[in-house]
Amino acid sequence: MMELTRKGEYAIRGIVYLATRPDDQVCLLSDIAAAVDVPPTFLAKIFQQFSKIGLVKSYRGTGGGFILGRTADKITLLDVVEAVEGPIIPNRCVTGGDDCERSHTCKVHPVWVSVQKQVRDILAAVSLKELAGKQEKP
Amino acid sequence: MMELTRKGEYAIRGIVYLATRPDDQVCLLSDIAAAVDVPPTFLAKIFQQFSKIGLVKSYRGTGGGFILGRTADKITLLDVVEAVEGPIIPNRCVTGGDDCERSHTCKVHPVWVSVQKQVRDILAAVSLKELAGKQEKP
DNA sequence: CTAAAAAAGATAAAAATAGTCTTATAGGGG
DNA sequence: CCCCTATAAGACTATTTTTATCTTTTTTAG
Numbered sequence: 001m002m003e004l005t006r007k008g009e010y011a012i013r014g015i016v017y018l019a020t021r022p023d024d025q026v027c028l029l030s031d032i033a034a035a036v037d038v039p040p041t042f043l044a045k046i047f048q049q050f051s052k053i054g055l056v057k058s059y060r061g062t063g064g065g066f067i068l069g070r071t072a073d074k075i076t077l078l079d080v081v082e083a084v085e086g087p088i089i090p091n092r093c094v095t096g097g098d099d100c101e102r103s104h105t106c107k108v109h110p111v112w113v114s115v116q117k118q119v120r121d122i123l124a125a126v127s128l129k130e131l132a133g134k135q136e137k138p
Numbered sequence: 139m140m141e142l143t144r145k146g147e148y149a150i151r152g153i154v155y156l157a158t159r160p161d162d163q164v165c166l167l168s169d170i171a172a173a174v175d176v177p178p179t180f181l182a183k184i185f186q187q188f189s190k191i192g193l194v195k196s197y198r199g200t201g202g203g204f205i206l207g208r209t210a211d212k213i214t215l216l217d218v219v220e221a222v223e224g225p226i227i228p229n230r231c232v233t234g235g236d237d238c239e240r241s242h243t244c245k246v247h248p249v250w251v252s253v254q255k256q257v258r259d260i261l262a263a264v265s266l267k268e269l270a271g272k273q274e275k276p
Numbered sequence: 277c278t279a280a281a282a283a284a285g286a287t288a289a290a291a292a293t294a295g296t297c298t299t300a301t302a303g304g305g306g
Numbered sequence: 307c308c309c310c311t312a313t314a315a316g317a318c319t320a321t322t323t324t325t326a327t328c329t330t331t332t333t334t335a336g
Binding site: 166167168182183185186189196197198199200201202203204 | 315
């Protein structure tokens, strides 16, 4: 239960690798894919999603590639995971609004809300900077 | 991401309903299914899984049905969820043993371990007694 | 203009999910 | 013993999601 998909795993590997690279050096998708051992075409799809929401910036054409959309300390693991897997939803009844007609009577509902918050908090507390081994204090 | 399946949702609904019933009254599967609005054949499969690990006790034949395998305060939401969804595994790298060759180098690994622990702790802290509205202190 | 590179969309195989159906087994009552 | 009721177990199926791949298009440097 609650398992990250391959896509999510690949997404993390890919963007963490990008975060280890020099800040302003455009990185070829094919290089990233090779470095983190992910099918290039699949990683392409993932980086397209990153690009749409600004997690990475893409450059097309000769000399093109990817760089981070903002500094590594401003990108959290939550950003990355939600970018490709969608929001953290332990159960359908826990959506932003209130689709769950049982919400106010169901005693399980608050438990899922709690799970959601905890998981989000944990993932939001980890930045790419840390994951890339560029800690503030070594 | 991390979404409970229908099976998990049905499992919770079913066993919580059973917990609301008088302690020693055998309950028909068909009655439970009707009460919690779950396909009876599907709920049957779920309760078979419960039965195997002792979460419920089953009685066959005329006058048969199900009762809880132990008192409602001794069954946690974690027990129920893991019974049908398997262990809480946020990522493949977080298994009981250590299948992940990266475990000791990968900086993401401890994050998943943390997520796993938090989720398990939350779910383990909630018993069927509470969910069934039979709180110790009302 | 051309080659390089990402973007976008279509397609497809494999796996997981969500069930259903059939047959077997067990128990109670006449 | 026979029949009815109820769960157990296993085979089977449809749908959805995951995990990709392939092709075409767009962009850009030189």
